[in-house]
Amino acid sequence: MRAQWQRWAERRFLWQGHKLLKQKDVLVFVYRPGYIYVALILITFVAGVNYANNLILAFCFLISSLLCISFYLAYRQLKGLEITLDYDDVGQVGQAVELIVTLSQTQPRERYLSVNVGLEKQYLHLQHSSQQLRFHFYPAQRGAFYYPDLSLMSMYPLGLVRAWTHLYLKQQLITWVAPQAVIQPHQQQSMLEAGMDEFYELKNYQLGDSLTYVAWKQLARGQGMYIKQFAPHAEQQQLLIDYAALGMHDHEQKLKVMMGLIEQCEQQQQPYAIKLPQQQLSLGLGEAQLQQAKRLLAEA
Numbered sequence: 001m002r003a004q005w006q007r008w009a010e011r012r013f014l015w016q017g018h019k020l021l022k023q024k025d026v027l028v029f030v031y032r033p034g035y036i037y038v039a040l041i042l043i044t045f046v047a048g049v050n051y052a053n054n055l056i057l058a059f060c061f062l063i064s065s066l067l068c069i070s071f072y073l074a075y076r077q078l079k080g081l082e083i084t085l086d087y088d089d090v091g092q093v094g095q096a097v098e099l100i101v102t103l104s105q106t107q108p109r110e111r112y113l114s115v116n117v118g119l120e121k122q123y124l125h126l127q128h129s130s131q132q133l134r135f136h137f138y139p140a141q142r143g144a145f146y147y148p149d150l151s152l153m154s155m156y157p158l159g160l161v162r163a164w165t166h167l168y169l170k171q172q173l174i175t176w177v178a179p180q181a182v183i184q185p186h187q188q189q190s191m192l193e194a195g196m197d198e199f200y201e202l203k204n205y206q207l208g209d210s211l212t213y214v215a216w217k218q219l220a221r222g223q224g225m226y227i228k229q230f231a232p233h234a235e236q237q238q239l240l241i242d243y244a245a246l247g248m249h250d251h252e253q254k255l256k257v258m259m260g261l262i263e264q265c266e267q268q269q270q271p272y273a274i275k276l277p278q279q280q281l282s283l284g285l286g287e288a289q290l291q292q293a294k295r296l297l298a299e300a
Helices: 002-012 032-050 054-078 185-193 216-220 251-267 287-299
Strands: 027-030 082-087 090-092 097-104 111-117 120-126 130-137 143-146 150-154 161-167 174-178 199-204 226-230 239-242 272-275 280-284
Touching: 027 032, 027 054, 032 054, 054 111, 054 150, 054 161, 090 287, 097 111, 120 130, 143 287, 174 287, 239 251, 251 272, 251 287, 272 287, 280 287
Parallel strands: 090 174, 239 272
Antiparallel strands: 027 161, 082 097, 097 130, 111 120, 111 150, 143 174, 150 161, 199 226, 272 280
């Protein structure tokens, strides 16, 4: 029975890119304190009938009418709400990805709602025509991140009745999560030098110089710490970040090192291209290039 209910609910409340809550989308039922309230109605009704006491019966009908009004007001809290969702297309391990829930209404009126996305809950007092709620998630693994289902609920005005609705996303909202960046100086140096012009000279290392251009061979021979300098470029430096050129065997570690190289290229404003076993990215630089690079590494 429970499995059948779940299948019916998923078909009825499946997210299809946009949602305007209508009568069939809103469920209303007595909430936990309401059960005690219903018991009180039954007790007063039985007592009024048994003792033929009109005052008790009048009180019974009064509290019954309050419960009926609560059903209507709770239902009105959700009916007519328009829901839209926006989310990040690309993210990265260790960094937050954001889901933006926008609630809109054609005729502004006060609504008291709670919005649940997975284990996160936010309370909302909607007064204007539109309002946004932002939920943040921190993916722990590279690859596709699927957002949890969303639900809206209201117990206005007395907390006796709950009106709610669900949005079953069914893995329709996907953020591609790139690996966390790892910087390995030796590997980074060899990759960066592949895109440089010919070696020019060595200079003594000074505090603050980047370790990217350290002359590791001279340092290993005990000749001291030097920084490699290269001849001035007539054109801007270019770098090919090649998966096959990395000297390690672990797939995930290779992707992390490539992510580190990509971030450094962006910081140094150095154009770069990416070559993976199945895909490649042409030379470029900037936010659009970075997003495409993250997407490729997330899908690799």
